[in-house]
Amino acid sequence: MSLRVAINGFGRIGRTVLRALATARKDAGVDVVAINDIAPLDVCAYLFEFDSVFGPFPGRVETGAGSLIVDGRTIPFHRAGSLADLDLSGVGVVLECTGHAGTRDVAELGLAAGAARVLISGPSDAADVTVVPGANDAVLDTQRIVSAASCTTNALAPLLRLLEDAFGVESGHMTTIHCYTGSQPTIDAPRGDAARSRAAALSMVPTGTSAGRLIDTVLPDLAGRVTARAVRVPVPSVSAVDLTVRLRDRADFDARLRAAVDASxxxxRTARPLVSTxxxxxxxxxxxxxxxxxHGRDxxxxxxxxxxxxxxxxxxxxMALRMGAVPQGGL
Known part of the structure; x- marks a missing residue:
């Protein structure tokens, strides 16, 4: 039986999730039964079909009466200002992709609409727990509101978990070389972070990253040992982690690292001289x-x-599949 999910917020992550489910992950056992976004349906359909990063969708995209139709599959499309105005009874997981679920009242809207659980596509203090696959999977149980942390935390935390388990991490610092995002303006315009007020595609922008605090949440045994910063760079997609660590044991490091990565x-991993694209x-x-x-001396x-x-x-x-597999009584 497929997991029934609803997507709330059809922006970059909401659209990419649906694109993945309609292509590479079409056999994942996930059935998207509702999409909600305040933007007009025809605009959302257009942005789903023609993507500046991933290219045109390799299938058919149509619209019907209040629905998005992807390769013949009809998905009801809503424009509700609040999820609480919808009936999501029978939905196993709401993918909360608006970027606005920072408070409990907003995070709970999917539950109020009748869904069993909510997965937030970003950091949220309102979540019951923050889970990063490959880093702290074991903490997931019956929590109804879960944060998937951030893209950078999902890149860094599994690596740190691996290094701590295999070699022991004494201390470290990570810089993410991160593509620009919608939080930055295309021309100079005021933002809370002065550096992020500058035109995203014209400069490298040193700034912070939520991964710095989320690592302490996701990997509390490493709390205070790893710091993090970011440099936003003028590319539209694909980012990088540049991590320097002091390890307790580096014996046979390369072979042990390869084995650990292959088991993740x-x-x-790649040995080829690749670039971001x-x-x-x-x-x-x-x-x-x-x-x-x-490898330096220390x-x-x-x-x-x-x-x-x-x-x-x-x-x-x-994460949605794992949440949907957890019975109401717990693991």
Whole structure:
């Protein structure tokens, strides 16, 4: 039996989740039974069919009376200002992709509409728990509101979990070299962060990242040991993790690292000299660039790529399936 999900917010992540479910993940066992967005249906359909990052959708996209039709599959489309105005009875998981579920009253709207659980596509203090596959999977139980953290946290946390378990992490610092996002203006315009007020496609922008605080939440045993910052760069997709760590044990490091990555359900590796566009559409949370590993006297530097939209959307699908598989009474 397929998991019934609703997508609330049909922006970058909402559309990418549906694109993945209609293509590479069409056999995942997920049935999208509702989409809700305040934008007009024809605009949402157009943006789903023609994507500046992923290209045209490789199938048929049509609209009907209050519905988006993808390869013949009719999905009811709503424009409700609040999910509480909809009937989501029978929905297993709401994918909350608006970016506005930072407070409990907003995060609970999917539950008020009748859905069993809510998965938030970003950091949220309103969530019952924050779960990153490959890092802290075991904390997921019967919680009804779950945060999937951020794309960068999904890239970094599994790597840190692996390093801590295999080698022991004494301390470290991560810089994410991150593509620009909708939080930045296309021309200089006021933002809360002065540097992020500058035109996104014209400059490298040093700034913060939510991964810095989320790592302490997701991996409390590493709390205070790893710091994080970001540099937003003028590319539209695919980001990178540049991590420098001091490890307790580096014996036979390269072979042990390869074995650990190969055993990970969310990580990959490459020995080829790739650039960011080569990683577009990769489903892993992080793809380590083996040739970029550097061993200093006291530190090790690791570098990995992540498609911050496609990879994260795949983790949203994975998390929804796991949440839908948890019975109401718990694991």
């Amino acid at each position: 359900p969310v990580m990959g 080569d990683l577009r559409g990769r489903p892993e949370s992080l793809v380590l660039a083996e040739s970029e590993t550097v 530190f090790t530097r690791l570098f990995g790529w992540y498609d911050n939209e496609w990879g994260f959307s795949n983790r949203m699908i994975d």
